[in-house]
Amino acid sequence: MKALKYLLVKEYKQMFRNYLLPIIFVLLPVAMMNMVPRIATQEVKNLNMAVIDCDHSSLSSRLTHKLASSEYFNLYATCDNYEQAYDLLERGDIDFIITINDDFEKELYRTGDTRIHIDANAVNGMKGGLGCNYLTQIVMQYAQELNAEAGLSTKRPATIEPRYLYNSSLDYKPYMAPALISMMLTLLVGFLPALNVVSEKERGTIEQINVTPIGRIEFILSKMIPYWSVGLFIVGFSMILAWKIHGIVPAGSIWLVFLFNIVYILTISSLALTVSNYSENMRQAAMVMFFFIIIFILTSGLISPLSAMPHWAQEATRINPVRYIATAMRDIYLKGSTFSQLISQFIPLCIYSIISSIWAIASYQKKE
Amino acid sequence: MTDKIVIKAEGLTKQFGKFIATNHISFEVHEGEIFGFLGANGAGKTTAMRMLCGLSHPSDGRASVAGYDIATQAEEVKRHIGYMSQKFSLYDDLTVEENFTLFGGIYGISRQKAKEKTTSLLTELGFESERKTMVRSLPLGWKQKLAFSLAIFHNPHIVFLDEPTGGVDPVTRRQFWELIYRAADRGITVFVTTHYMDEAEYCDRVSIMVDGKIEALDTPANLKRQFGGASMYDVFYALARTAKRVD
Amino acid sequence: MKQFASFVRKEFIHILRDPRSLLILLVLPLIMVLLPGYVIKSEVKDIRVVFLDPSHDIYTRQIIDRLSVNDYFIFKGYVQTEAETTGLFRKGEIDLAVVFGPEFASRLLHTQDASIQLLADGSEPNQAGMRVAYAQQIIMAAQKEIQRKAATPQLIAPGKGGVTSMNINVESRMLFNPQQRSEMGFVPGIVGVIMLLICCMMTSVAIVRERETGTMEILLASPLPTIDIVLAKLTPYLCISFINLMTILCLTNFIMDIPMMGSFTTYLLTSMIYIFTSLMLGLLISTCVNTQLAAMLISLLLIVPGIYLSGMIFPIESMPTAAQVISNIVPTKWFISASRKIMIEGVALQYVSLEILALIIEGVIFLLLSWKFFKTRLE
Numbered sequence: 001m002k003a004l005k006y007l008l009v010k011e012y013k014q015m016f017r018n019y020l021l022p023i024i025f026v027l028l029p030v031a032m033m034n035m036v037p038r039i040a041t042q043e044v045k046n047l048n049m050a051v052i053d054c055d056h057s058s059l060s061s062r063l064t065h066k067l068a069s070s071e072y073f074n075l076y077a078t079c080d081n082y083e084q085a086y087d088l089l090e091r092g093d094i095d096f097i098i099t100i101n102d103d104f105e106k107e108l109y110r111t112g113d114t115r116i117h118i119d120a121n122a123v124n125g126m127k128g129g130l131g132c133n134y135l136t137q138i139v140m141q142y143a144q145e146l147n148a149e150a151g152l153s154t155k156r157p158a159t160i161e162p163r164y165l166y167n168s169s170l171d172y173k174p175y176m177a178p179a180l181i182s183m184m185l186t187l188l189v190g191f192l193p194a195l196n197v198v199s200e201k202e203r204g205t206i207e208q209i210n211v212t213p214i215g216r217i218e219f220i221l222s223k224m225i226p227y228w229s230v231g232l233f234i235v236g237f238s239m240i241l242a243w244k245i246h247g248i249v250p251a252g253s254i255w256l257v258f259l260f261n262i263v264y265i266l267t268i269s270s271l272a273l274t275v276s277n278y279s280e281n282m283r284q285a286a287m288v289m290f291f292f293i294i295i296f297i298l299t300s301g302l303i304s305p306l307s308a309m310p311h312w313a314q315e316a317t318r319i320n321p322v323r324y325i326a327t328a329m330r331d332i333y334l335k336g337s338t339f340s341q342l343i344s345q346f347i348p349l350c351i352y353s354i355i356s357s358i359w360a361i362a363s364y365q366k367k368e
Numbered sequence: 369m370t371d372k373i374v375i376k377a378e379g380l381t382k383q384f385g386k387f388i389a390t391n392h393i394s395f396e397v398h399e400g401e402i403f404g405f406l407g408a409n410g411a412g413k414t415t416a417m418r419m420l421c422g423l424s425h426p427s428d429g430r431a432s433v434a435g436y437d438i439a440t441q442a443e444e445v446k447r448h449i450g451y452m453s454q455k456f457s458l459y460d461d462l463t464v465e466e467n468f469t470l471f472g473g474i475y476g477i478s479r480q481k482a483k484e485k486t487t488s489l490l491t492e493l494g495f496e497s498e499r500k501t502m503v504r505s506l507p508l509g510w511k512q513k514l515a516f517s518l519a520i521f522h523n524p525h526i527v528f529l530d531e532p533t534g535g536v537d538p539v540t541r542r543q544f545w546e547l548i549y550r551a552a553d554r555g556i557t558v559f560v561t562t563h564y565m566d567e568a569e570y571c572d573r574v575s576i577m578v579d580g581k582i583e584a585l586d587t588p589a590n591l592k593r594q595f596g597g598a599s600m601y602d603v604f605y606a607l608a609r610t611a612k613r614v615d
Numbered sequence: 616m617k618q619f620a621s622f623v624r625k626e627f628i629h630i631l632r633d634p635r636s637l638l639i640l641l642v643l644p645l646i647m648v649l650l651p652g653y654v655i656k657s658e659v660k661d662i663r664v665v666f667l668d669p670s671h672d673i674y675t676r677q678i679i680d681r682l683s684v685n686d687y688f689i690f691k692g693y694v695q696t697e698a699e700t701t702g703l704f705r706k707g708e709i710d711l712a713v714v715f716g717p718e719f720a721s722r723l724l725h726t727q728d729a730s731i732q733l734l735a736d737g738s739e740p741n742q743a744g745m746r747v748a749y750a751q752q753i754i755m756a757a758q759k760e761i762q763r764k765a766a767t768p769q770l771i772a773p774g775k776g777g778v779t780s781m782n783i784n785v786e787s788r789m790l791f792n793p794q795q796r797s798e799m800g801f802v803p804g805i806v807g808v809i810m811l812l813i814c815c816m817m818t819s820v821a822i823v824r825e826r827e828t829g830t831m832e833i834l835l836a837s838p839l840p841t842i843d844i845v846l847a848k849l850t851p852y853l854c855i856s857f858i859n860l861m862t863i864l865c866l867t868n869f870i871m872d873i874p875m876m877g878s879f880t881t882y883l884l885t886s887m888i889y890i891f892t893s894l895m896l897g898l899l900i901s902t903c904v905n906t907q908l909a910a911m912l913i914s915l916l917l918i919v920p921g922i923y924l925s926g927m928i929f930p931i932e933s934m935p936t937a938a939q940v941i942s943n944i945v946p947t948k949w950f951i952s953a954s955r956k957i958m959i960e961g962v963a964l965q966y967v968s969l970e971i972l973a974l975i976i977e978g979v980i981f982l983l984l985s986w987k988f989f990k991t992r993l994e
Contacts, residue, residue, distance in 0.1 A: 002473070116785055126797065161730060304657055307710070
């Protein structure tokens with residue numbers, strides 16, 4: 001194990017002499033932490049709509065005004081006919097067309113029932129659906145207002161009061177920031193060790209190491225430890241950034257965050273080395289790692305919620321290590337979950353890390 | 369040179385699929401000897417050498433290096449050999465000294481000792497001024513000399529050199545062979561592959577491989593007599609033109 | 616021309632010799648399209664719900680029954696205190712807790728100040744919002760039924776024209792995607808990302824590799840014009856992206872039931888322009904760096920933020936203004952916008968002219984820049 005010290009000195013020197021790597025370790029978290037939580041929002045707002053008001057009555061113009069002043073919608077244009085509005089929708093300028101018929105006011109006063117039409121661009125189904133819900137709510141409120149003004153009242157049902165726990169303002173930032181840390185870890189600690197070993201293969205220096213009596217474990221450790229430290233740096237640095245930029249701090253224990261990430265870093269770096277042990281050149285290693293990382297990230301719940309997946313897929317994601325770290329990070333950050341509450345995430349992650357590190361060591365052959 | 373045998377190969381074979389790279393070769397190398405391993409490109413020299421260094425598992429036959437079996441005691445073998453590969457393989461993003469410290473450390477030489485040894489080695493080479501130079505910026509000839517010094521840095525019993533002088537100028541090659549002689553004088557057995565015939569003349573004994581088999585093995589003088597050539601080039605040409613393998 | 620053909624053949628051999636990479640190049644895109652189609656959804660379902668019901672009366676029972684039998688909800692039992700829900704939320708075992716106020720039935724009928732609290736795990740904002748909205752709808756419907764049955768008819772003063780209350784009904788229509796399938800928005804986007812990966816990352820790595828191994832020198836020393844060498848390097852990746860495009864279209868059209876609403880030719884034209892732009896970006900990266908590692912890292916550093924800014928997952932109009940402005944330089948944004956319009960909305964060419972123009976301009980800029988860097992390198 002004495003030789004390990006020398007190998008580590010070498011790895012760190014090489015890492016810092018490669019001007020690009022240290023820059024990336026600092027720049028990537030800064031850029032991503034600044035940018036992603038701000039833009040990675042599926043909040044539906046700033047929706048553009050066009051209103052076709054055929055009625056031109058006082059009630060219809062009040063409705064138009066009410067819709068336009070909502071926080072979710074911008075009144076992009078008022079159109080005279082449907083063709084005009086549809087043209088705007090096809091151009092992508094608007095996503096909602098509200099049509100008020102010419103008998104809107106008359107019907108309301110005569111029968112107490114009137115109607116408006118909404119056409120929503122539902123290419124993004126979530127946007128179309130939520131937008132319609134918002135519009136409907138605004139129209140309902142307007143109707144209630146009219147009733148109250150006219151002195152009509154309906155029987156009051158029980159009030160339903162929603163309370164959103166852990167994220168009371170339903171903000172996407174505290175949801176995305178912890179996940180982003182896991183995503184950056186996956187990218188850096190997943191890619192770099194794999195590329196490092198393969199580049200030694202391509203340059204032939206690995207031969208020179210293989211012909212020495214260095215043990216497998218020592219060699220693998222010398223490749224992993226530098227990236228463990230990089231990984232821990234990324235975690236710590238990103239946590240500080242999340243705190244300073246967005247004021248997001250874990251509701252739970254900081255040590256728990258580190259505990260989970262240590263196990264996760266061990267897992268993902270071992271997987272990276274395993275891939276590199278089976279690859280002949282950089283392109284191959286990068287492709288294979290990329291393949292796994294993309295599938296892991298897409299199916300981990302980082303981007304879309306696990307609960308929305310079909311059951312078989314939810315079960316299948318149990319073999320995805322990113323799933324456990326993503327869930328744990330969000331639960332610690334948002335809900336303040338404790339270790340015992342997260343044990344069901346911790347155990348699979350540990351098993352995964354043991355298997356992958358054994359695999360990494362076993363697949364490294366000093367001999368062909 | 370003593371009578372003690374340090375490398376002994378018996379029917380050593382390496383097969384890749386249907387292709388037999390090294391076909392049942394047998395030979396012995398004595399302690400302190402400079403043993404030349406000649407052959408055209410693709411004759412199987414590098415494959416044989418990689419097996420002896422414990423980098424490649426033999427398909428058949430057996431061999432021992434420094435008294436250890438290469439198949440079962442590869443890690444023990446590695447403790448007692450030095451190796452310089454065909455492809456230049458020092459870390460070019462480390463300095464000269466850092467490379468020495470690293471490989472010294474791998475063989476258990478302490479930092480202090482490695483430092484002293486590096487100083488004496490570099491002085492001997494007249495290279496003291498480049499101690500802190502990044503290896504990447506050195507000329508090829510110097511890189512080769514350094515790679516050799518590094519291969520014998522830990523005083524191995526045997527050093528394996530795989531075409532060590534490829535691509536360097538005649539003057540540097542000459543200097544390189546002086547280094548080899550100096551190592552041999554210190555009792556290090558040198559196992560060297562080459563296809564420069566003038567270099568073959570410098571060896572104590574030479575084996576010539578054709579199509580994976582050893583076709584001739586003797587001292588350069590005996591070989592010339594046997595094949596009736598004036599130089600090793602004639603000997604080599606006489607054997608190599610029978611080769612069927614084309615690169 | 617013959618020389619050119621032999622160069623192209625050499626490039627293909629490079630790729631074919633590495634079946635593992637080739638397999639990934641051909642299979643990964645399919646998986647990336649299939650995953651959003653079948654796995655990555657944003658629909659809300661299986662809402663795990665617990666109830667806190669101190670009054671235990673007939674009306675709370677009715678509401679609980681209505682929620683429990685609904686397909687969207689999974690009944691997870693009763694709790695006795697609000698504190699109990701905290702542990703369940705933290706373990707991630709429930710999504711929603713319905714907390715009835717005390718004396719629910721009598722308050723509902725007599726004092727009219729009955730209350731229900733919906734505690735939702737707000738960590739996933741949209742999911743939380745939709746879960747609460749579903750629960751609200753069902754509880755409202757249940758209450759209407761209760762009121763109708765329990766009706767002690769209350770007299771209401773009729774208003775103007777004799778109406779007792781005024782209702783505005785909203786009729787909504789979901790254009791292009793009536794079932795609100797999330798993959799409709801996702802698939803055109805993922806095509807954009809795949810093309811970028813192959814054309815930009817793979818190409819830049821392939822060219823830099825040639826430089827790293829020193830063979831670029833040999834090629835440049837040959838009588839073949841430089842432009843031919845570059846074109847020969849780009850051709851295989853052009854072919855691979857084209858194959859991918861075709862397989863993806865077959866997949867979406869025949870298996871995933873996402874038909875091409877617009878004109879196939881328009882789509883093809885837009886895609887070819889986008890592939891051109893991505894290839895030029897790859898070329899530009901390759902002229903800026905010296906090692907494969909650097910090429911890969913730079914491509915990643917451009918692609919990953921590019922994915923975020925492209926509007927594939929996160930709608931651009933929800934971003935801060937600065938990000939919206941920056942997103943204009945991301946070629947993928949223009950491609951995704953155009954292909955959503957063509958594939959799903961089925962619009963004609965003139966409606967995507969802005970997107971096509973933007974892609975062409977960017978492609979030309981990349982080309983000119985890489986030409987300039989390449990020149991400086993040679994000198």
